[in-house]
Amino acid sequence: AQSVTQLDSQVPVFEEAPVELRCNYSSSVSVYLFWYVQYPNQGLQLLLKYLSGSTLVKGINGFEAEFNKSQTSFHLRKPSVHISDTAEYFCAVSDGGGGGNKLTFGTGTQLKVEL
Amino acid sequence: DADVTQTPRNRITKTGKRIMLECSQTKGHDRMYWYRQDPGLGLQLIYYSFDVKDINKGEISDGYSVSRQAQAKFSLSLESAIPNQTALYFCATSTSGGDHEQFFGPGTRLTVL
Numbered sequence: 001a002q003s004v005t006q007l008d009s010q011v012p013v014f015e016e017a018p019v020e021l022r023c024n025y026s027s028s029v030s031v032y033l034f035w036y037v038q039y040p041n042q043g044l045q046l047l048l049k050y051l052s053g054s055t056l057v058k059g060i061n062g063f064e065a066e067f068n069k070s071q072t073s074f075h076l077r078k079p080s081v082h083i084s085d086t087a088e089y090f091c092a093v094s095d096g097g098g099g100g101n102k103l104t105f106g107t108g109t110q111l112k113v114e115l
Numbered sequence: 116d117a118d119v120t121q122t123p124r125n126r127i128t129k130t131g132k133r134i135m136l137e138c139s140q141t142k143g144h145d146r147m148y149w150y151r152q153d154p155g156l157g158l159q160l161i162y163y164s165f166d167v168k169d170i171n172k173g174e175i176s177d178g179y180s181v182s183r184q185a186q187a188k189f190s191l192s193l194e195s196a197i198p199n200q201t202a203l204y205f206c207a208t209s210t211s212g213g214d215h216e217q218f219f220g221p222g223t224r225l226t227v228l
Contacts, residue, residue: 009155032215043119043205043219044158051214090157094215102148102173103217107157 138206
């Protein structure tokens with residue numbers, strides 16, 4: 001079975017500061033990894049995904065994430081955040097093999113950007 | 116127009132009532148999913164369907180049932196709603212091949228009194 005741990009439930013940060021949202025996963029097989037963002041009163045929107053290849057993945061809105069197989073991590077980063085980045089962020093893992101397209105989600109990290 | 120739509124967007128009901136939440140998609144995807152979101156718990160999978168005749172239970176299916184009326188429609192029912200089913204419900208879709216990315220609807224906020 002696969003699982004995802006997002007250690008930080010809330011991350012406050014000042015505007016224009018860098019931010020890192022942490023995600024660790026466990027899986028016995030190769031995985032696909034995703035970060036989704038949920039703005040207030042909206043559904044989930046894909047930020048970026050890792051399938052294979054380069055371990056540094058770039059997404060929308062200036063976000064990027066690095067896949068680290070040895071540490072089973074997929075941390076999300078942004079060098080300079082904006083007020084509009086205030087949202088909840090979810091890390092998710094999918095079995096890259098024959099388990100179907102089911103995603104297992106972490107519990108989410110609330111990013112609050114302050115002036 | 117949105118690719119994945121959910122109706123209703125908000126619903127308040129009473130304990131014991133039967134409730135149906137509907138999901139429609141225009142993406143042409145064959146796979147559809149229902150999740151519930153509770154604060155601090157992330158998203159939990161209720162049911163998923165890989166095609167019209169293939170429906171599977173997720174992590175938390177007790178108290179819920181689903182119907183896949185067509186490739187584009189997937190409904191979630193609460194046969195007898197209870198207060199701890201108060202949550203935000205999301206429908207999602209994906210293709211059978213590809214990279215497992217799921218596309219989400221805007222959600223239905225359900226309150227059971």
